[in-house]
Amino acid sequence: MGNHFKRFTKVLLTGVLTASLATACGSGGKPAAEEEPKEQTAVNPTGFPIVEEPIKLTFFAGKAASAPADWNSLPVWKEYAKQTNIEVDFQLTPAESLAEKRNLVLSGGDYPDAFHTARLSANDLMNYGGQGIFIPLNDLIDQYAPNFKKLLEEHPEVKKGMTMPDGNIYSFPTFYDPNFKSVLIGTKLWYNQAFLDALGMKEPETTDEYYEYLKAVKTQDPNKNGKADEIPYAASGIGSLLDELKGAWGLGNRGNIHGRVDMDPQSGKLRFIPTDPRYKEVLEYLNKLYKEGLMVQDIMTIEGPQVNALMDEGLVGSAETNSPHAIGGVTIEHFVGAPTLKGPYGDQIFSRARSPLIDVGAFVITDKNQHPEATVRWIDHFYSEEGSKLFFMGVKDVSYVENPDGSIEYTEEALKEQSKFVSWAGGFYPAMLTDKTFKAGEATEPSLAAAAKVEGQWPEEVWPQFTYTQEELTQFTPLHTDINKYVDEMTAKFVVGDVPFSEWDKYVSTIERMGLSQYLEIYTAAYNRYKAE
Template sequence: MTLREDQRMNKSMKWTSLVLTAAVTAGMVSGCSGEQGASSGSKDATKAGEAAINGTGFPIVKEPLKMTFLTAKAPTTANNWNETMLWQEYAKMTNMNIDFQLVPFDAFTEKRNLALASGDYPDVIYLARMSTDDLMKYGSQGVLIKLNDLIDKYAPNFKKLMDQYPEVKKAITMPDGNIYSFPNMLAPEFTSVRMGAKLWIKKDWLDALKMKEPTTTEEFYNYLKAVKSTDLNKNGKADEIPLGGTKLKDIVSHFKGFFGLMNRGTSHPNVDVDASGKLRFIPIDDRYKELLQYMNKLYAEGLIDKDILPNEKDANKFYAKGAEGVYGAIKITSPFTLMKQSGFVGLGALQGPKGDKLYSEFRPSVNGAGAFVITDKNKNAAATVRWMDYFYGEEGNKMFFMGFKDKSYIEKPDGTLAYTDEITKNPQGLTLEQALVKYVTWPGGGYPGIVRQKYFSGAESLPESIDAAKKAEANLPKEVWPAFSYTDKESEQMVAMSTDLTNYIDEMTTKFVTGAAPFSDWDKYVAAIKKMKLDDYMKNYQAAYDRYKK
C-alpha cells in the first residue's frame, strides 16, 4: 500500500503554500480548514437533524432533502452519477437527493485539499481517500464531525460489523478516541479481494515446457528463463516477455514474503516485526538486500519487462501489450478482465532461498479508513449516517454491487445472483465494467461500504481468482495491521520523514534492481537512510503500534 501521510500545518499563509506543495509534489493529502470549521475542536453532531428523520426504514427523511457530496471519480464510472440507476433509485427510497460533484482520481487530492483549505467544502466527502492523518487533523480542527454516538444510534449495520470484527473499530478510531469516518471494508473472509493483484503464470506455456507449477523462487526463475528462450506463442518472433506488471516496485513488493519480509500485510510496506518481536525497518534489512539481488538477476537476464511502466497512468499501454499474448507471468488483478487473456493460473506463496513461504501481499479488512466523512457544514448528520449505513447491510450491499433485479442482475433458482447478458455478453461489445456504468458506480474501488464475495462480481470473484486465493490461504500473515494513526505532533514529524524515506527507498530500489547502483553501495544506502531521522521515525511508529495493541 502506498504510504499516505499528512503534513500538519498552522493557520497561516505558510501552511496554505505547503498544502499546494504537498498535493503536487508528494501525492499526499494535505490541507487546512477555513475559519468556519477551525478552533472549536471536533464537533459532535449527534442531535443534528434528528427531528427531521425516521429512525428506521424508508424514507430516511420526512421532507425532501438536498445534499452535496464532493466525490472522487474513477475513469471506469459514469461521468454523471446523478444519472445512474443506483443513485436515482436510492434518492426515491430515502427522500434524499445527492448532488455528486465528481473530480477525477488523479486531480482529486489537490481539489479536496484546496476546498478544505479555503473553507469552501460541501456536506460530505464521498470516496474521500483520506489517510488516518487526514482524519485526525481535520477531526481535531472541527472540520469533520465525530461519529461515535451517531454510529451507535443511526448505523446498526456498521455497528454490527464493528462488534463482529473488533479490528474494524481499532482501525478507524483515532488517538483522541473519536471516529471521524466510514471506511472501505473488505469482508475478512473474502481472501481473494484482500490479496488484491496476484501473480499469474501462463498454464499452457508451463505445459508446453513440460514444467510443473513453480513452488519456489528458484523454480520461478527457471520458468522465466525457459519462456525467454522459447517461441511459446508460435509466431516466429522472439517477443515473449517472461514477467511484467504495471510498476517495478509492485513486483518487488509481491516477493517480500518469500524473503521473510512484510509479515504484517500491505498497509505497512516498510515496517514489520522481526523474529524477536521488535519492529523492523524492512528496507535496510539484509533480507531486503537479498530480495533486490534476486530481482536484479531477473532484470539483468532480461526476464523482467524492460518497458515496465513508471506510473499507473500508463497502465493501459501495459494492458494493450498483454492483450497480444506475450507475457509468461504477470502481476495484475486479472488477465481476463483487463487483457482478455485466458489460460493463466494464480500462484500461491513461493518458498524463498531461506525457506520462507509467506504470502505477505495481504490487505487488512479496513482497506481505507477515510472513505466517507461528514463535514461541519452538514446540518443533517443523523440522516447522512443513515444514508451511508444502508450500504454496510445485506440489501444495500447487494444493490450497490449488483444493481437491480431483472435489469442488471437475475436471481438463479438456487438463490445466487448473476449479471444479465447485457452486462456479461454486451451486444455493443462493452466490457463488464463499461456495461455496468448506467446501473452502478463501484468500478474503480475505494468506495465506502463493504466488499462481500456473494455480491461482488469483479475480477477477484472469478473462479481462477478464488482458486489462487485457496493456494495462498495456508501461508497468509497471522496478523495483519491496518494503517496506524498518529497524534498531531507525531504526524507532523512523520510526514516529512516519510516523504524523504519513501522517495529515497523507491529511487534506490529501482537502481539496485536495474543495476544503476551496484550492491557495493549497500552500506552507503543504509547509512543514508539512518541519517534521515530513522530513529525518530521508528520511535513514533512504536508509539502508534503500542496504541494499536491496546
C-alpha cells in the same frame, strides 16, 4: 462468467496507496458537532424511508477515470433516493486533481454536507476532525448505524484502525469481507499454464524454480512460433513483484498495508524492511531477472494496458496483474494463480495480504450538515448485504438478475457498460464488499482458485493503517516523505543496475542519517496505541 467482465474488472482494486501525510496544523477542537443547532427532521430509526419529509444533501465526490461522468443520473442513486426520501447531489472532482480541490474547498470554508469517495487519509481525518470540520461519529454510529456498528464489533482490528488518537471515529471506510481473499489480494502473480505445458514444467513453487521457468520462457520458444519474442515476466513497475517476493525472504510478515515496516521475529520490535540484509537479497534476485532480460522491456515506464495487450498476444510467461481472464477491454486466457513462493531459507509468507480496512477515509460528514442522523442512516445501508448489493450490482432486473438458486449476476447490458448503472469503478468508496454482493473479476472461478492457493500462507496478523497524533505528524511527515522517496529511488537503481550492491552499506547509513531511529520511534508509538486499544 469470466470473459464477460472484460470491460470493467480492473477498475475495482486500485492498489492501496501510502497515506498522504500532509502536515497537520489543526487548531483546538470545537465542541462536538451535535451541540450546534440543527434543523430537526424526524428520522426513522429503522427501515425506509429514512425521513418522512424529503431532504436534500450535497456530497463532494472523487471520480476515478473509470467511473461514470455523472452519478446523479444513475439508476442506483435514483432508486436509493426513492427508498430513502433523501436526494443527494454528487459534485464530482476527477481523481487526478482530487487532493488539491478537496483541500481548497476545506480551507476556503465553502464545503458540502459530506465527502464521498474522497480518498481522505487517517491524517486528514485527524487534522480536520481536530478542527471540528469533520464531526465525530461515535454516538451517531451507536444510535443510527446498526450495520456498521455490528461490523466494528465483529472486526475489532477495523475499529482500532478507524479510531483516531483522540478516541473519535470521523469516517466510514472501504471494507472488504476478510473471507473474500481474491478481492483482498487484488494484484497478484500469475503463470501462463500454456507455456508451462509446452515446456513440460510444473508450476514453480520456489524462487529458484520461478527463475528457471522465466529462463525457459526466454530461451525455449514455448509459443512455438520460431521467434524469440516471449516475455518471461511483465508488469507495470517492479513494486508488485517486490511485494510478492518479500515473503519468500521472511519479510512483510504483517501484510502489505505497511509495505515497509513489519515485526522483527528476533527482537520483537518494528523492523524497517528496506534496510534489512534480506531486502538486499530480494533486490539482488530482481536485479538478476532484470539484467538477464527476463522482465519486459521498459518495466519502469510501461503502463498496465500495454502489459495486458502483450498478455493478450500470448507472449507473456508470468505477470503481476488483477484478474487476467477478466480485465479491461481484452480477454486473456491460460493464466493461473501462482502459489506463495518459498525462498532460500524456507520462508513462505504471503506478504501481499491486506487488512479488510482498505480505505479509512471513504466518507465523512461535515459540521455544515443539518441532518447528520439521516446522513448516517443513509451511509450505513451500504454496510448491509442488501445495501452492498445495491451499491455494486445496481437495481434488480435493471442491471442484475437473481437466479432461482439465489445467486446474482449482471445483465448483458450491465456487463457491456457497467458505468450506465453504478458508480463504484475505481475504488475508495464507502461500502462493504462481499463475495455475495460483488460479481466481477475477483468473484470468478480463476480468481477464487488463485486466492485459495495462497490462503494457507496468510500472515497470522495483518495490520491496518495506524493513526498519529497532531504532534507526532509534525515530525513524522517530513521523515516519512524523505526516507520513502530515497528508498523508492535507490530500490529502482539497485534493480536496474544503476547503483552496484557494493554501495549497500552506504545506502543503509544514509537512511539512518535521515532519521530512521526517530521515524521508527514514532511508528512504534502508533503501533503500541493500536495494540493497546
